[in-house]
Amino acid sequence: MRKSWLLLAPSLLAIASCSGGGSGGSGGGGTVVTPSPTATPAPDPGPSPAPTPTPAATPTPSSEPATGSDFFTSIAQLYTVQPDIAACQAGQLKPEVGARVLALVNDIRARHALPPVTYAAAEEAAVQQSSLMMAANGALSHTPPTNWNCYTGAGATAAGQSNIYLGSGGGLRYSQDGDIVIGWLTDVNNLVIDSVGHRRWLLYPFLSTISYGRVAGRYQTSNRADGASIKVINSAQNTAGPLPDFVAYPYQDYPARYFNTSALLSFGVIANKTSAFGANASVNFSGATIAVRARGGAAMTVSKIAYDNDGYGLPNNLQFAVAGLATNTIYDVTISNVVVAGTARNYSYFFRVVP
Numbered sequence: 560m561r562k563s564w565l566l567l568a569p570s571l572l573a574i575a576s577c578s579g580g581g582s583g584g585s586g587g588g589g590t591v592v593t594p595s596p597t598a599t600p601a602p603d604p605g606p607s608p609a610p611t612p613t614p615a616a617t618p619t620p621s622s623e624p625a626t627g628s629d630f631f632t633s634i635a636q637l638y639t640v641q642p643d644i645a646a647c648q649a650g651q652l653k654p655e656v657g658a659r660v661l662a663l664v665n666d667i668r669a670r671h672a673l674p675p676v677t678y679a680a681a682e683e684a685a686v687q688q689s690s691l692m693m694a695a696n697g698a699l700s701h702t703p704p705t706n707w708n709c710y711t712g713a714g715a716t717a718a719g720q721s722n723i724y725l726g727s728g729g730g731l732r733y734s735q736d737g738d739i740v741i742g743w744l745t746d747v748n749n750l751v752i753d754s755v756g757h758r759r760w761l762l763y764p765f766l767s768t769i770s771y772g773r774v775a776g777r778y779q780t781s782n783r784a785d786g787a788s789i790k791v792i793n794s795a796q797n798t799a800g801p802l803p804d805f806v807a808y809p810y811q812d813y814p815a816r817y818f819n820t821s822a823l824l825s826f827g828v829i830a831n832k833t834s835a836f837g838a839n840a841s842v843n844f845s846g847a848t849i850a851v852r853a854r855g856g857a858a859m860t861v862s863k864i865a866y867d868n869d870g871y872g873l874p875n876n877l878q879f880a881v882a883g884l885a886t887n888t889i890y891d892v893t894i895s896n897v898v899v900a901g902t903a904r905n906y907s908y909f910f911r912v913v914p
Contacts, residue, residue: 633733647709649687674799679768686772688714693786720792726785760791763872767797842875843898
């Protein structure tokens with residue numbers, strides 16, 4: 560069995576990368592599908608985070624089959640019109656599927672004090688076509704070639720604007736839509752090693768809308784395929800606000816379901832709260848230091864430090880690893896000497912992974 564988000568490894572969930580490497584401190588790759596930021600002046604933030612709103616409970620509708628249940632029986636429950644991969648028919652999802660994904664994304668965003676997004680139902684047909692191409696070819700690409708099975712221009716465009724997922728193999732079991740979305744959030748099994756690009760799109764402060772597609776069924780007569788796409792790149796910017804001063808993962812009391820102990824931690828400064836670019840693209844982490852400690856304890860080892868100003872969601876990112884994190888433990892994080900508009904700033908926050 561293989562489940563992959565562009566990671567070809569047995570029994571793993573993986574995500575196709577919309578993310579890239581870093582300047583001055585990180586590697587990586589991927590396909591940049593956003594325009595280059597345009598520098599514009601903006602006011603600087605203070606170092607303290609805005610209060611976090613109380614998030615709604617994570618949606619777990621009883622109508623969705625459990626992860627690990629029978630593949631074909633479970634998949635059939637997602638559609639008003641069943642897909643047919645061999646015939647290049649994408650099918651049509653039940654409205655509750657998109658609503659379920661939207662509720663989950665907004666719950667995740669609320670935990671980071673980010674404004675909610677809305678669901679773009681009119682774009683669902685295109686992301687269905689993107690998902691169909693992944694399933695029909697048993698492969699993932701943000702730039703699918705025209706000779707791919709079931710190729711459509713609309714699907715190819717959507718593939719370049721989406722986080723994408725693929726599961727395949729004769730032993731494939733069902734995965735809940737929520738587990739696919741959380742896989743993009745943790746970015747543990749990204750083919751682009753040590754990239755958190757999918758997370759950055761889900762936690763993009765100015766994200767305005769999403770649309771979700773999923774095409775699953777029989778693949779090449781005897782096997783199974785499951786392709787999914789979530790459109791996260793849009794021309795309109797969400798200006799609902801108010802925005803916090805930064806986006807950190809994980810942040811404050813954080814559900815264990817949304818975290819993976821192998822995940823990289825990440826941090827980005829929202830220096831310009833009125834637009835994605837400008838000051839956000841010039842935040843400088845080259846001299847920054849990171850301190851993480853269990854509350855009242857000694858400093859922990861921080862590794863895999865990388866940073867960039869690439870345009871994957873918020874156009875600045877600092878990421879790092881901390882081994883040995885445990886649930887129900889408060890960890891205090893201090894990130895010092897972050898240069899914003901020529902001024903060095905320090906940021907502090909805590910997180911606790913809760914069951």
